[in-house]
Amino acid sequence: MRQSKLFTKTSKENPKDEQSKNAQLLERAGFIYKNSAGIYTILPLGWRVIQKIAAIIREEINAIGGQEMLMQAMVDKHYLKATGRWDIDIGFKIITAKNPEPSFVLGWTHEEVVTEIAARFINSYRDLPLAVYQIQTKFRNEARAKSGILRGREFLMKDLYSFHADERDLLEYYEKAKQAYFKIFERCGLRTYYTLAGGGDFTAGNTHEFQVLAPVGEDVTYYCEKCGYAENKEISKLKAGDKCPGCGGKIGEANSIEVGNIFPLGTKYSEALGLAYADEKGNRQPVVMGSYGIGLGRMMGAIVEIHNDDKGIIWPEAVAPFKVHLIALEGAESEADKFYDKLIKAGIDVFYDDRAYATAGEKFNDADLIGIPCRLVISKKTLENDGVEIKKRFDKIGEIAKMDATIDILSK
């Protein structure tokens, strides 16, 4: 991708109406655009990051047997009526001039919908267990959208639902999902705490959240500095300085961002929507369910909150919009063009700053802001050695390498 052709441009100033780091940096660098409070367009650069995150999620969820599908945003009243959730004041009900009485809501979750679908296909214990998921837009009428893309009114979510013959099988899968979640977050550069939490409108029992410690986070987590055990303040009896109930380590208190959660739903939804199977003896049993969510936009925001410096974003390699940022300086344009073509041919995901009228300083500052982890600079200076300068985003100075050798290294 040539930077001169990119749809967006960077901005030198922070937007006046954004206080959170994630929104300031993502907007300045051209990853997102705010249309309304809590409603952000994901621009080409941001969409690349979201796609990287989505690919990692798909890999890990597919690996635990998740089958991807897509449910629709419009959810008929009868689904939420079945569980008494139609009147929860979080959805956007859809009305029209001809139909002032709403009969649809823009889905803020899909337990009811997926449960009814599953009831059509699950009949026997032989059909279980199963797990399906989607990456889809959710709508929530947040009383107060805040913190940039960390709490929006419309956002992309991965929601996974699992179906089991009994509680034991659910818990087994729950553990698998937990491990998959740890992998997903770790691969995306996020250190998460597996946090005991309440169930909200989803289930009466306890649930688990994956919390990233960060000052902007709106949750408060008590966590063990030694073993990583954690509880959400909402339900916790712990306080800072206590001893960890598991290992005796010291409990710390910190604000945190909930990037994911997993819920043992039990039979609440299967009973409400008639999802049952025949066991080995032919007796009808309710299916035991779990649900598992990850907010993709919120993850992107959390990554930026964690990985930045005073110059801009520092993307973890796995989720960076491009693998390398190639910069051509004055006097090296034609050589840089050739090198760019070679990188493309070698299959390297490269962002190429070919802008003729930008100064070196502008290019470097933009590169720092956009935050691609590996930078290549070609200038008259580097060409004296038939070379290119390689610099990691977090390094102060780079080193010169031969162009061909650089392609070899990058294509590995």
Next chain:
RNA sequence: CGGGCUGUGGUGUACCGGCAACACGCAUCGUUCGGGACGAUGAGACAGAGGGUUCAAUUCCCUCCAGCCCGACCA
């Protein structure tokens, strides 16, 4: 939903009861070219919307709308 603050070219700001200024960005020309370089010229806002006070409103008052922050709420 309650409270506070804010709303001025594309962006960030200033001024002010007398028909709007500066920086950045943008356009053209020239000089530059390894950390947002310089000079010249130029385009671009009827000041969130509506109403009121006044000879006169971007400025004062009211209403509404929008945004941010705090709180309440909250997969």
